[in-house]
Amino acid sequence: MAGDTEIQVHWIQKIVEKELEIREIDLFTLKSFFLRYYHTIPCTLTLTHPSSDDENKPDFREIDFGSPVSPSQTPRSTSSSSSGSIYTKRSGEISEYSIENSPIATRSLRSPTNSKPAMILYPAGNICPSGILKTDMATNRRTKSDVLGYGTVNYGHGNIVRGGGGASKPTGGVVMKEAAKKAAMSLDPEVVRRAGNEQYKRSNYAEALRLYDRAIVLCPCNAAYRSNRAAALTALRRLDEAAEECEEALRLDTNYGRAHQHLASLYLRLGQVENAKKHLFCQRQQPNPFELQQLQSVEKHISKCSNARRIGDWKSVLMEIHAAIDAGADSSPQLFMCRVEALLKMHQIDEAVSSLSNIPKTESLLKSSSQEKFFGMISEAYFYFVGAQVDMATGRFESAVTAAEEASLIDPRSIEVGVLVADMKIVARARARGNDLYNSERFTEACSAYDEGLRRDPSNSVLYCNRAACxxxxxxxxxxxxxxxxxxxxxxxxxxxxxxxxxxxxxxxxxxxxxxxxxxxxxxxxxxxxxxxxxxxxxxxxxxxxxxxxxNLTFGGEVESISCLEQLRSTISLPGVFVVYFAIGSYLQCKQTSPFVNTLCNRYPSISFLKMDIEERPEVASVENIIVIPTFKIYKNGRQVKELVFPSHDLLEHSVRHYSF
Missing domain, CATH: 1.25.40.10 (Tetratricopeptide repeat domain)
Structure with a gap:
């Protein structure tokens, strides 16, 4: 019991120090208060295992509220009975364990008899961990009031302005930026690393990456620094670089469990199941149950996708691809490329081409995955394999042959790639020969040449269209x-x-x-x-x-200018549809509308467009009852059928289209 009390007092002091750091309140006053009232807090320290999302975060070793531990602390091993995972903490790590319900980090103070957080009672005027000032209890009034700061200054969480007067020194983002700049100039890698951790916690991943880079420059052989850098890269969705950084961490320390976990998670997202397995089951490491379930689900759907692709069931291929992505392989370039192939086979060429832009970008292939097999061929070769099919379907025959040959160079043993290369060379030659014969006006022979290409590629729309021309x-x-x-x-x-x-x-x-x-x-x-x-x-x-x-129907071309009322009346009395544009050339609205009227004239040649400038003929405005400029009147066979007053472009075109052929 005495030990529990010492733990409680220790953590209360930690909270007090953090409250002092944030709110600038007298240390002795707050410590006295908490020591007086701490017996109202029935809490014990509870260590909780992290969720699967925590595996990709930097390695925090500290138990203090969000502040990194000094490198002088002794590393120790901690295990969780909930999953059997064994983690070895090292200098520079960020601990996977936390104490919940703190405004600074994910820590937990829990009741020994109830899983819900214990309620803490505060006297009036006390600053709560949330930063809210409690005023619903009896309070000893200060002679000078304390109010929450506001205005144009960026304050820290729960900042206090004394006396309600001018703003206090900002303690929020401005201070953090200054601290990061100061840390970046330090020669102590731990100082730089801690600053990077703080930036990471605040989701400033680019700044955290910059600080981790600096720490690695100062201490290039620290595996934890590499792991932290991998976490920042992962947050920035630079997954291939993050995986390379984890591999470098393992090169420095082959037993670094955290790097193995990071790599397993990254390879799973990249759809590389076998590589993910190697790191998930490495050494004495017990796999995280959630990640193990994810891996099994991704593996199952990729296997089903491969089977469906083998028999040409492309609808099932699409279904299994989406299922694998939803299961966790959300950044797999191979799966997204397989989706492109399936769309091509289903004759959805436009969608297949547009899907190419959605494929996750990878700057380079990892050494450990460069020979990873996908559908029986090397992953890199598969990219060229599908790309060649896209080029062929869109009429880029020479590019298609080049891409297919590149796939063959990468994976010369693949039968599927070999067949593709042979077929594409024949199709490209047939198309080139057919085009030459067509240009020589030897149309029957050109048809035969295109026939040869279609025997090899019966789904080539370009060859069908060329033969149709013959x-x-x-x-x-x-x-x-x-x-x-x-x-x-x-x-x-x-x-x-x-x-x-x-x-x-x-x-x-x-x-x-x-x-x-x-x-x-x-x-x-x-x-x-x-x-x-x-x-x-x-x-x-x-x-x-x-x-x-x-x-009397003639193909349109230009807007005809009308000079007088008599010319207008005689013109619109003819058979056909006429659109009369009443305008004033000097008006801004007319200057903006006139180019669009010219466009409609070319777009709808079955309609005749007339323009009347009422500034030159004001009597026309009176006779035609023109009040607002611009106004449009549509006549059909001498009878007015519609009038549009200052219409939008969409409304005007809709009306013109309605009366066109």
Whole structure:
């Protein structure tokens, strides 16, 4: 019982010293208070095992509230019965054990009979650990009041301003920055390391990394410093560098358990299951149950993914990839690259290409993982293997062959890579030969060349589209449409295939089908004048086939200026759709709107655009009842159908599109 009391008094004194450090209150006063009332705090010291997230944090050895221990303290070994883990503490480590519910660090004061934190009673006027001033009890009033500081100065947690007057000396971020600068100039690596730990606790990972770098310069053979640097790199999501730093820590101390744990966690996130196993089960280290469960789950999903890939079940491949990522392999470049491959095989080429930008970046491959196998081939070779397929699917044939050959150099024993190289060389040669024959107007022979490439790569949309061009030149428009359909099944937004199918339908007199394709193309390429003109002629042909009047329809081009009211009336009385733009050239709103009207004129050639400057013809404003500038009126076959007053660009285009072909 006496021993428990000594422990309680010791920790109360620690709390007192920290409160003094933060709030600048008289040490003797606070110590007297806590020693008087400490018997109301039924607490004992409880050591708790860390969560799995703590494994990637710097190694804090200190038991004091968030302040690093001096290097003179003796290292000791501590074990937790909850998991069986054995940790060896070293100089410079950050302890994985903590005392909860402190505003400074993750420490715990718990009741011996209840798992809930014990309630602490404070007399009025006392400063609580949360920094809140309790005022609901009887209090001895001071002659000079204490108030919480406020204003433009950055204060520390619970800072006190005496007398409610001017602000006290700031104790928050400004002081920490100054302390970090001062520590960085120190020649004592422990001082620098402690400053790095403080920055890490405050999530200033870049600054913590800088300080750890300085500590390593001063003491390059300290494994704990390397481990701390790895924790900062992990927080900055530079996982490959963090793993290299852990390997360097193990080179300095092969028995450093903390570095093994860090590496196991990092390799698990990188999807390298075998490497993670080596470090999770190293020496006498008992694996963390949570990390062991994560590893088993990731291994299971990667295995299922590999089996599904082997039989070509790409939907299941995608499902297992997402499951493995959710299980913990959230930074595995190989899994993300496998997702790209699955999307390619499912003919989702645009999504596959965009997914390339989401692959976790790694500056270099680790020595220990450079020969790691993934789906039976070396990991680095797999990147080139998938990249070659992306290049081939998007028409970059030469780049595809180069990437495939690079994969073969990295993993010459892979049968899958060898087959890919052979196929891509044949496809690239067939495409090059077909293009040469097409340019020589030997279209039948060009078709045969493209046939050879398609036998090796039956999902190549580029070869289908090229062969469709040959059939078009041979006036075999039905066969051209068939090849365009195959290409669009693989790549739905393939503009060249849409253009050739539209042109083939036009030649066959299928005006409605041609209009659909041209309208799709106009949405994809709204400012392409050639597409707009082709759409206009397809609309005219469609109207003719229906017996509608088309004699006065002309392809647009420019906004026509109207000089008088009589010219306006005679023009809008003609058949067709006219958009009349009432403006004043000197007005800012009109200067901003006019370029967009010109764009609409090119975008919707079936509509005629007219412009009337009412500053030059004010009588027109009175006759047409124009009050707000700019105003738009839409006429169809001589009758006004819509009026828009100062419309937004979106509303104006929506209305124009509605009355276009």
């Amino acid at each position: 059939f078009f030149k041979l006036r075999q428009w039905d066969r051209s449409i068939q090849d365009c359909n195959r290409a669009l099944q693989i790549q739905p937004r393939y503009t060249k295939a849409l253009l050739r199918r539209a042109a083939s339908n036009y030649e066959l007199g299928k005006w409605g089908e041609a209009v659909k394709d041209y309208e799709t193309l106009r949405r994809m390429l709204p400012d392409n004048n050639d597409i707009s003109q082709a759409l206009f002629h397809a609309h005219v042909a469609l109207k003719k086939s229906r017996g509608e009047e088309v004699s």
